[in-house]
Amino acid sequence: MELIYQTLIKAFMQPAVLVLGDLMIDTYLRGASTRLSPEAPVPVVDISSHTSVLGGGANTAANLRHLGASVTFVSLVGNDYGAELAGELLQKEGIRDEVIRCDTRTTMIKTRVIAGQQLLTRYDEGTEVPLDSACEAQLIAVLEREFPLHDAIVIADYNKGLLTPGIIAALERLNQQHPKFVAVDARKLQQYKGLQPALAKPNFREMMAMLELPEQPCSKAQQLEEMGEAIYAVTGAAVTAVTLDEEGALIFLEDKLLCHTAARAVSNPNVSGAGDTYVSAFTLASLAGANAPTAAEIAGAAATVAIRKNNTAHCKQSELMAYFSMKDKYIRDVEELEALCEMYKSQGKKIVFTNGCFDILHSGHVSYLERAASLGDILIVGVNTDESIKRLKGPERPINHLNDRVQVLAGLGAVAHVIAFGSGQDDTPESLIRIIRPAIFAKGGDYSRESLPEATAVEEFGGEVVLLPLVPDRSTTLIIKRIYTTPALKVAEG
Structure with a gap:
């Protein structure tokens, strides 16, 4: 079986993928804290390292690139320092940049202050309201040019104002004209039902919220295993992969439960960006010809590799191949x-x-x-x-x-x-x-x-x-x- 996985992963280098999603920058200020501030009873952190990496939809693009795909990223930023930094990070990752600068917006940056291993605070900046009509028209023009040139479209919607009804309608029209493998990872998946995506990837909380169900103190899988019809009614996807954190994932083929894949135990996991890794690997495995259960196994393995790392992480193609080699000494x-x-x-x-x-x-x-x-x-x-x-x-x-x-x-x-x-x-x-x-x-x-x-x-x-x-x-x-x-x-x- 490992040989099948290796063959599929090697094929990740073939497709060209267009990623449309919210661009964020995750910044980490790390240091040590040995005293309190005289101004207020808060810790003073002596910063020893300052790291910025791509987050949000840009992290999905980075994951696809590191897994081997050719990637074009489409998004919006402000006309500010964050836009300059985003451009540098995208170039460093080898991602083709079709990011529009919009004077009415500021770039989203999420900054975390960490003392030792303890997160002390996070502060966010950037525009999170729906884009205006001028920026929307620019974005649709980019999509009309780029959509036909790619093998797959991955939508990473963090509900930060990028994916307006007008943008979604344009995607539906373009997909009817140029049918593609469309994968959607969105906080509000129901907005994309008209796209009839090949893959939808909600997490447990997102799915429960869309189904308007209260979370119960029992197994996450048990709460959703019998909900195939309701889930399909929400997503309209050929395959819906509901990730369940430590319980793995439930894979639905339209309205039928196909399988429940297990999660690998990881001590002290860093789950930031794990969903981006999962949807990226699932998409590339599907494009390589994997059936849904096999694609889910590969995606779960990629997420395991990512959550073992610090910061917002990704999984490299070589690391994923190595993961499946570990069982063979x-x-x-x-x-x-x-x-x-x-x-x-x-x-x-x-x-x-x-x-x-x-x-x-x-x-x-x-x-x-x-x-x-x-x-x-x-x-x-x-x-x-x-x-x-x-x-x-x-x-x-x-x-x-x-x-x-x-x-x-x-x-x-x-x-x-x-x-x-x-x-x-x-x-x-x-x-x-x-x-x-x-x-x-x-x-x-x-x-x-x-x-x-x-x-x-x-x-x-x-x-x-x-x-x-x-x-x-x-x-x-x-x-x-x-x-x-x-x-x-x-x-x-x-």
Whole structure:
């Protein structure tokens, strides 16, 4: 099944997607607070970092771009500093900009002040009333030009005044003239029923509000599982994906419940922008040919990757592919290795790397690998290829071929991933170290820092070389020697 997911995700690079939505900028002021202000009993935050990222509909565009699609973003901003910043951020993300500057509006910026891990306050600025007739006419002109040029349209309506009845009517007309895959993520989905979208993505609270139902203190899924007809009457969508936070998502095919996809457990999730990630991945998976349940699984995985990050986050195509590779401990190429390491580091995970032949796995190996794993969060093991071992140990080695050695290593709970290495030019793991950039490079106590040529590469990237004590009288060489010198074992071997 993982191979199917990988094939679909690789196809994300093919479509061109037009995103229409409210442009916001999410700004994060981070620092430390050790005192109260003398003017009032409020904390003083000494700011150490100032970060601005795309939010709202622009975050949906960023997610689509990072997942591989070619993206054009259409929106409105003011004629101010925020507009300049938005343009820079869109350009940085590689998003084609069809954003109109409107003198009667100011750009929406949401600023969060954070001390340590604690959000202290958020202050918002920007125009959130419906756009005027002049700006509306400009926006419709852009849509008429851009709509036919794209494979899909994603509408990200945060109810900030961009999507007026006139704009929605123009979308309906354009979609009749040039039918497209239309996905809608909106606070008031019922306004888009006339579009007959291919995908609608409300969250639980939005859906309950549209159905005018009170929330009950029971399972979210139970409250909506039998509401297929009412949900379809509101959305008019071919597929409606109702996201339920920690309960996953309910997927409806028109008015019938198709499936309930589970959510992945995430400690300390940052859910800001998770819905943008979900609708982006669902759209691209559908365009790649996935059925609704498969698209939902991919979308859920993308959202899981995003909520493990700080700030308003997105999911990269490489990270999504890496997510589906995690279940398979054997890493087949360096591209997959790089994507996995990038994903783990974005989650704040500490990577430990070690390497060896691991020809005949014994208790010394197991003890050593468990100690190595305890030094961090993720243990990656490099294992020499058969040809590499022959060059290092002689023509009679290895005893066990690479596939067997990998399978045994993968069976150990301490080992997160295994990758083969070794070439006629270099039998050291230096090339892997330069990709992994581990926090810790673990080796056995029979080595010294000076005897490891790859140690320089570890330290070059800020890593540490840690030498671990070995279990006495445990080695592959001793085991092989015992086999060849013990008569009973020699007879059994024959």
